[in-house]
Amino acid sequence: MFDVEKVVGEWVEMWNQYDLSQVDDLFLDSDDLTYFSSDREGVIKGLDAVREHHRRFGFVPGGKKHGNKLWAEKLEAFPMDSVIIVTGIWHFRQVMGRHQWGPFTFIYVRRDERLLLAHASFAKYGDEMPSKV
Helix, strand or coil, rough: CHHHHHHHHHHHHHHHHCCCEEEHEEEEECCCCCCCCCCCCCCCEEEEEHHHHHHHHHCCCCCCCCCCCEEEEEEEEEECCCCCEEEEEEEECCCCCCEEEEEEEEEEEEEEEEEEEEEEECCCCCCCCCCCC
8 A cells, every 4th residue: 555645754854854865765776767856947867966956955964954844735646557656736935934836746666665756846836835825
């Protein structure tokens, strides 16, 4: 059974701790790994590039304290033959109060009894979340 809250929760925890060490635990170690960021154009390919992308956000091995908060909601999982597609809405509130949000899609693959991210894609609904949402 696939627990979408648990699996996506691991990714949320990585972000909320800014823990670079968890990138290796959550993403597929392959040149086939792909990642579309909401903060830059183009595809990021491979675990080394995904790790470096997170390092640019301020991630460090073991994590660090900060006031930013990320969460995910409206999660849906679509199990298929060899992958599980997950969709949802990400929210990111910075310590200065800026609140960004948008849709994401994850594609998980099974490797040695673990589910690993083989693809992640993020978009933004705008620069800041409207107050009425």
